Amino acid sequence: xxxxxxxxxxxxxxxxxxxxxxxxxxxxxxxxxxxxxxxxxxxxxxxxxxxxxxxxxxxxxxxxxxxxxxxxxxxxxxxxxxxxxxxxxxxxxxxxxxxxxxxxxxxxxxxxxxxxxxxxxxxxxxxxxxxxxxxxxxxxxxxxxxxxxxxxxxxxxxxxxxxxxxxxxxxxxxxxxxxx
Numbered sequence: 720x721x722x723x724x725x726x727x728x729x730x731x732x733x734x735x736x737x738x739x740x741x742x743x744x745x746x747x748x749x750x751x752x753x754x755x756x757x758x759x760x761x762x763x764x765x766x767x768x769x770x771x772x773x774x775x776x777x778x779x780x781x782x783x784x785x786x787x788x789x790x791x792x793x794x795x796x797x798x799x800x801x802x803x804x805x806x807x808x809x810x811x812x813x814x815x816x817x818x819x820x821x822x823x824x825x826x827x828x829x830x831x832x833x834x835x836x837x838x839x840x841x842x843x844x845x846x847x848x849x850x851x852x853x854x855x856x857x858x859x860x861x862x863x864x865x866x867x868x869x870x871x872x873x874x875x876x877x878x879x880x881x882x883x884x885x886x887x888x889x890x891x892x893x894x895x896x897x898x899x
Contacts, residue, residue: 721736721737721738721739722739722785722788724737724746724785725789726788726790726792727791728792729753729792729793729796729797729800730800737784738784739783739785740783742779742780743772743779743782743783743784743786745784746784746787753796755794756768756769756770756794756830757828757830759827759859764859765859766778766828766832766858766859767828767831768780769830769834769858770793770794770834771793771834771837771838772787772790772791772792774841775838776835776838778831794830798814798833798837811833811837812878812879813833813840813871813879816874816878817875819871819874820867820874821867821871822863822867822870823863824863825861828859828861831858832858832860835854835855835857836868838854839851840875844876844883845876845880846873848869851869852869855869
C-alpha cells in the first residue's frame, strides 16, 4: 500500500506515492533524487539529514514522508535557489561562508550543518559564538573540530545582516525619493 504525498520541494510542486513508513530522508534521496541530504546514523543523532520543513530545521530521518504532505521543504540543493529568490546570486551566504572559512573537510556533515546554521541565523541574526555552538549541538562532525564551522556561521550571519541592511536602506531611499 502506498500513500500519495504532495508537497513543495525547493520551490517545485511534487506529488508522488510513498510507503506509509518511508522516512522523509529516503523520500528525498530515493524518490526525488536529492542526494545532498545525507543518511549518517539512522537514529537522528548526527544531523547529516537536516532539511527545512515549513521553515524549521528538521532531521529528515526522524520524520515520515507522509507527515510532509502539504509541507514546504527546502534541501541543500534548494538553498542557493532560495538565496536567488531573495535577490542574491550564486551560493547562499551560508554556503559561501562554509567554503571561504574552510568549514568543511570530508563534506559529509556539511549539508546538515549548513541547513541547521541557516535556521540559527534566521532565528537570531547576530548570534554569539556560544549560541552558534549550542545551536549546532545536534550535528556531528568527525573531521573539523567545529572551529571553522563556527567561524563560517558567524561570517555568514554578518553577511546576511549586511545584505538585509543594504536592502532595507535601498528600500528607504526609494521611499524617500517617492515623497520628494
